[in-house]
Amino acid sequence: MKKLKKSKLKENQTIQISGSKSISNRLLILESLFKNIEIGNLSNSQDTSLLKKALSENTEWVDIHHAGTAMRFLTSYYSIQGGKTTILTGSKRMKERPIKNLVTALQNLGVEIEYLENEGFPPLKIKGRTITQPKVNVPSNISSQFITSLLLIAGKLENGLEIHLVGEVTSRSYIEMTLNILTRFGIKNSFIENTIKVEPFINHQSSIINYEVESDWSSASYFYSFAVLGRKTIHLKSFYKESTQGDSAIAKIYEEFFGIKTNFTEEEHKLTLQPDPNFKFPEKIVLDMNNCPDITQTLCVTAAALKIPFVISGLGTLRVKETDRLLALHNELKKLGTETEYTDYTIKSTGFGKAEENIIIKTYQDHRMAMAFAPFCLVQELEIEDEDVVEKSYPKFWEDLQIILTENS
Ligand SMILES: O=C(O)C1=C[C@@H](OP(=O)(O)O)[C@@H](O)[C@H](O)C1
Ligand SMILES: C=C(OP(=O)(O)O)C(=O)O
Incomplete structure (x- = not known):
């Protein structure tokens, strides 16, 4: 009290x-996928520490507690860790927060994801694989975090990704933040009407990016x-x-x-x-x-x-x-x-x-x-x-x- x-x-x-927890959590995922960012003023939030820990430990069972962005961003991240199976779970409340639109999109891209308790909610069992399909539809009225999650891995996919946003777009500013960060990173993208395109990112080992959050x-x-x-x-x-x-x-x-x-x-x-x-x-x-x-x-x-x-x-x-x-x-x-x-x-x-x-x-x-x-x-x-x-x-x-x-x- x-x-x-x-x-x-x-x-x-x-x-x-x-630092902003939203920017920090995006950078941590990108750093883990592409490994060339010097991050300054990283968020000291618990959500960011939880994500950092999950990414550094690379265990088979990951509990992300209350961190919504970490839950959603890691779902796509683990989906492209070929040959690895991860159980991703969270707090009691996290198990009540929707994730179906993101899971369905990843399943449509060929990833095997299973709901371990209730359909549409964490915990998830994710079998990582190589995604080659270039297009996916995602309803965008429940959470922009689903879109960001896919955008963060998009540059890593050999054919990039075209996301068609279906329905109303909620929390649009957060999608724009993600695209802005991808651009800073050198990952080419466009957002025209309801379609976002991200090109595959090839020369990512070449230079270190300094990012002050x-x-x-x-x-x-x-x-x-x-x-x-x-x-x-x-x-x-x-x-x-x-x-x-x-x-x-x-x-x-x-x-x-x-x-x-x-x-x-x-x-x-x-x-x-x-x-x-x-x-x-x-x-x-x-x-x-x-x-x-x-x-x-x-x-x-x-x-x-x-x-x-x-x-x-x-x-x-x-x-x-x-x-x-x-x-x-x-x-x-x-x-x-x-x-x-x-x-x-x-x-x-x-x-x-x-x-x-x-x-x-x-x-x-x-x-x-x-x-x-x-x-x-x-x-x-x-x-x-x-x-x-x-x-x-x-x-x-x-x-x-x-x-x-x-x-x-
Ligand atoms: O992408 C992000 O960093 C966030 C997106 C928003 O969520 P929704 O898109 O679910 O509204 C916001 O509320 C949350 O705190 C952080
Ligand atoms: C909604 C929030 O966070 P998250 O969805 O990442 O748990 C928030 O910080 O207000």
Whole structure:
């Protein structure tokens, strides 16, 4: 249990967030397949450590715990390890997170994959082989991680790969991030309408690539919330003006709805989050967050703390993440006095009342529930049920809060 006393924000503190977990996990797979990357500012998240461990140990039984990207990326990775059989499993929740569209795509490419418990879900038994078929159809409405998983191995296939995305494309920014990394790596690709083509990558032994990972924008989002509720300037390192991370949308969203101006200092790769003292909050927030699903919880808590009505759409993936994030938000926002209604794709506020006196936020084994609700301590004291959940993406979160917060006395 983490007790957060009613606090104030200190002025002008600087936080160094570690590398993006999404970029890091893509690079680790590519490094393992092509072996020529010097990675700087690798994510210190548990998800990245788990993936790194799996790739370095190369065992026959791999438990990836809660790490969704690692589960999905390794499914394709093990599919092309010819002559090797791997059992890939995860936490209880991982066994409830869908993987069927990816498995079916790999099966259609000729890989033998078996479900060891429930059809469509981990654990999987994967028999690696050489993939030669050049084309595959993949439904793209459940998780972009399925597409990224195939894209990461595509350059290794002798005929490359053409992926036809079927249906709506969810979390598109993450597919674009993958293609951007492939391009940096020298792997030729194109994304036209619903077809992605990746060429086979032949000269991969020739040179070493240095890749400095930009810090994690999903982690940065919590400091935007602190800056809004604490009305003080915060500095974050190491970020770039042009980001490949979809969650960098937080800068625009928090400027438009909460008056936080983001300044970039090029030389120091520093973001400065500056609240505009004359900003008038909007009467309502209406937003589609399909491109940046991981910052939904951050935004809902900021809006709830300010009692600004919100209608958020594009949330079709939230019910199959670390927890059912829409249900979790609905239950916990109530404790802050915010009533909500949700569907499979949307959440909207329906009324604002008084917050409970003794708030205890349940975390549902979801790191983002803990971190998204933490900024509410600038409004009222609260407790967060399981403080250790933050390790999944941001192990130093509570330590970093000590830098920016001072208790009200
Ligand atoms: O590719 C990635 O690194 C990710 C893609 C997104 O998942 P979905 O495509 O399942 O929404 C995102 O929520 C997740 O945290 C990381
Ligand atoms: C959804 C997330 O991660 P994953 O899907 O990789 O478990 C997340 O970090 O918010």
